[in-house]
Amino acid sequence: MWPFSERYPECTPVEVGAPHEYDYIIIGGGTAGCVLANRLSAPVGTRVLLLERGPYRNGVNDRIPLLSANFLRAGAPKAVYPAPTPSALTSSKTALYEVATGKALGGTTKINSMLYTRGAVGEWNGWAERGCEGWGYEDVEPYFKKSERATGVLAERDWHGTEGFWSTRAFPNFAFPHLKKTVEACEALGLPFVEDANSRDHPAYMCAAMDMTRTPEGERSSAEAAFLPLSLVKERQDRLKIATRVVVTKIAFDQSAAGEDPKAIGVYFEADEEGKEGVTYFARAKKEVILSAGAIGSPQILQLSGIGPKSHLESHGIHVIKDLPGVGMNLQDHVGILTIYKIPIQDSLDKLLTSPLSAVPPLLEYMTFGTGIFLFPLTQLSIFARSSLLDDQSRTVLSDPSQADCTKSTNTPDIEIMPLPLTQTMEPLPKGWGGLTFLSCLSQPKSRGSVRLASSDPRVPPAVDLGYFSHPDDWAVARKALNLARTLAEGVRAVDSTYKMEPFRVLEPNASDDELKEFVSETARTCYHYSSTCRMAAQDDLEGRGVVDSRLRVHGVRGLRVADASVMPRVFATHTQAPTVCIAEKCADMVLQDSH
Ligand SMILES: Cc1cc2nc3c(=O)[nH]c(=O)nc-3n(C[C@H](O)[C@H](O)[C@H](O)COP(=O)(O)OP(=O)(O)OC[C@H]3O[C@@H](n4cnc5c(N)ncnc54)[C@H](O)[C@@H]3O)c2cc1C
Numbered sequence: 001m002w003p004f005s006e007r008y009p010e011c012t013p014v015e016v017g018a019p020h021e022y023d024y025i026i027i028g029g030g031t032a033g034c035v036l037a038n039r040l041s042a043p044v045g046t047r048v049l050l051l052e053r054g055p056y057r058n059g060v061n062d063r064i065p066l067l068s069a070n071f072l073r074a075g076a077p078k079a080v081y082p083a084p085t086p087s088a089l090t091s092s093k094t095a096l097y098e099v100a101t102g103k104a105l106g107g108t109t110k111i112n113s114m115l116y117t118r119g120a121v122g123e124w125n126g127w128a129e130r131g132c133e134g135w136g137y138e139d140v141e142p143y144f145k146k147s148e149r150a151t152g153v154l155a156e157r158d159w160h161g162t163e164g165f166w167s168t169r170a171f172p173n174f175a176f177p178h179l180k181k182t183v184e185a186c187e188a189l190g191l192p193f194v195e196d197a198n199s200r201d202h203p204a205y206m207c208a209a210m211d212m213t214r215t216p217e218g219e220r221s222s223a224e225a226a227f228l229p230l231s232l233v234k235e236r237q238d239r240l241k242i243a244t245r246v247v248v249t250k251i252a253f254d255q256s257a258a259g260e261d262p263k264a265i266g267v268y269f270e271a272d273e274e275g276k277e278g279v280t281y282f283a284r285a286k287k288e289v290i291l292s293a294g295a296i297g298s299p300q301i302l303q304l305s306g307i308g309p310k311s312h313l314e315s316h317g318i319h320v321i322k323d324l325p326g327v328g329m330n331l332q333d334h335v336g337i338l339t340i341y342k343i344p345i346q347d348s349l350d351k352l353l354t355s356p357l358s359a360v361p362p363l364l365e366y367m368t369f370g371t372g373i374f375l376f377p378l379t380q381l382s383i384f385a386r387s388s389l390l391d392d393q394s395r396t397v398l399s400d401p402s403q404a405d406c407t408k409s410t411n412t413p414d415i416e417i418m419p420l421p422l423t424q425t426m427e428p429l430p431k432g433w434g435g436l437t438f439l440s441c442l443s444q445p446k447s448r449g450s451v452r453l454a455s456s457d458p459r460v461p462p463a464v465d466l467g468y469f470s471h472p473d474d475w476a477v478a479r480k481a482l483n484l485a486r487t488l489a490e491g492v493r494a495v496d497s498t499y500k501m502e503p504f505r506v507l508e509p510n511a512s513d514d515e516l517k518e519f520v521s522e523t524a525r526t527c528y529h530y531s532s533t534c535r536m537a538a539q540d541d542l543e544g545r546g547v548v549d550s551r552l553r554v555h556g557v558r559g560l561r562v563a564d565a566s567v568m569p570r571v572f573a574t575h576t577q578a579p580t581v582c583i584a585e586k587c588a589d590m591v592l593q594d595s596h
Helices: 031-040 066-068 122-129 135-146 152-156 177-188 223-227 230-235 294-304 310-315 350-354 354-368 473-495 513-523 577-594
Strands: 021-027 048-051 078-081 099-102 148-150 165-167 208-210 240-243 246-254 264-271 281-291 335-344 380-385 413-421 435-442 448-453 461-467 502-505 525-526 561-564
Touching: 021 031, 021 264, 031 048, 031 223, 031 577, 066 230, 066 525, 099 294, 122 135, 122 281, 135 148, 135 577, 148 152, 165 223, 177 208, 177 230, 177 380, 177 413, 177 473, 246 281, 246 294, 281 294, 294 448, 335 513, 354 448, 380 473, 413 473, 435 448, 435 473, 473 513, 561 577
Parallel strands: 021 048, 021 281, 048 240, 148 165, 281 561
Antiparallel strands: 078 099, 208 380, 246 264, 264 281, 335 435, 335 502, 335 525, 380 413, 413 435, 448 461
């Protein structure tokens, strides 16, 4: 907080609990929750309560892109859930399975890497084909545009919105020399360069410049800064209450209406501050409760409230409101696998980590001119490919031009490779070298994990199983992805043979299955795109049991919706914050429509 800046109106549990009543109670003031709080409190006379576990944060470290994206820094607003080594992998000291999410008003948009990707047109169309009525690309594009305030070159492109709340920008230019070389290497492999990964009609497989969520002034545009700025919250303070540092423990249901499904009527919560635990508060919802606690938090709260797999709930002594086996199943994430090259340290962010003094000139540049690497949250470019179209030299070979049509659901990429100018591993590089990591992600994994209660105590983190490689088909995709990463990196070296770049951790071309497994086990890590634990699908869907219908209403109960990354039928083959905001925008519209 700047000195002398006005206090943000955060409420305490006492101030918002009974006897106060609300039309809508939103659980979780994260990415989706902030959007919902904005939209649902727009009509004058509608009372909305937003309950968030973390605090309001607006310090310099929370706003500068590069600093705020370093969520490992001390004091970053995050929750970390330990996850065991997935059973298909062997344990290693260098893999990274800790599940991290944001814990603050704004949620994970306070700590994420700020990449703004909507997902390909065909991927959304795939939702509609799978039975999610009203979720094809034509249906959702208006919500993307509604939320967005694009500036700079993005504002000239008609698929971007310019009058919404959430600031998006393109990168002015590549911050590191190897990125331009990567573009050339991609083009040689049949992956054309695309200026905007969010365009409607780019080739399905590409190397694309990434848009990001930042303001024209060069600050992070997090969900609360965009959708719940101080001015808006003050203007609506009679009808929008925001309680921070509260942990929601349970949703309350009325089961008294004979022959009717149970109805959500309110929410129990406690203070989440040391010394203030133990007192439970209640707030009543006259119309609806909307759960937006994220892909880990939402299934935890549903299960604590008696909605989930019956036997699991009973094993924790929880009264069952609705036996809904899909709750907490189907956890998906992009597993990332590292291919690392050594490059001159001045071309890598490792320089800032090994010699913090070297950060002073670029920080001054950022503060003075608003330019330089402090604007840069890790990735500017990403590569999207499909394993089935890669030949044995990792070239993308199309047998039919329609295979490049990004509007077809069958053309969704299953590999994303991000060139990151840092080491991304616990292993130190030899002195004088920095890292260039090609982070290969399985963007359409078949594997699934789960989020289950570890305890009926709401303060005990749930048991998260990431489930990586629980489906054997993912191994073949991983091999193709790692071969492509190596070929790309070698292509970067070939573009400029004078550039100092050497392999550090690379899968050998003819690695055996055991060697592949060992390589993956040593270098696998989460990509933080947790989703699908409350998937939008029928309760008995064969691909994975559903939890909400196409209007995001929880099956078999009334007055309760889920709107966050957990409702994605599958993890998006891209980054998940923009689709989450779109889901929240559409949810708000549906809630308001249904209230009439
Ligand atoms: C390190 C990192 C980098 C990422 N980078 C990108 C990126 O560059 N681009 C991109 O598109 N995506 C990125 N993502 C993913 C993306 O940010 C998330 O998928 C998205 O923001 C999730 O939004 P959400 O609303 O589902 O959950 P969240 O934003 O996590 O919101 C959930 C909120 O609920 C609150 N909550 C949980 N339980 C309770 C409870 N019991 N009581 C009260 N409140 C509760 C939490 O504190 C949190 O604020 C990244 C994620 C991480 C962790």
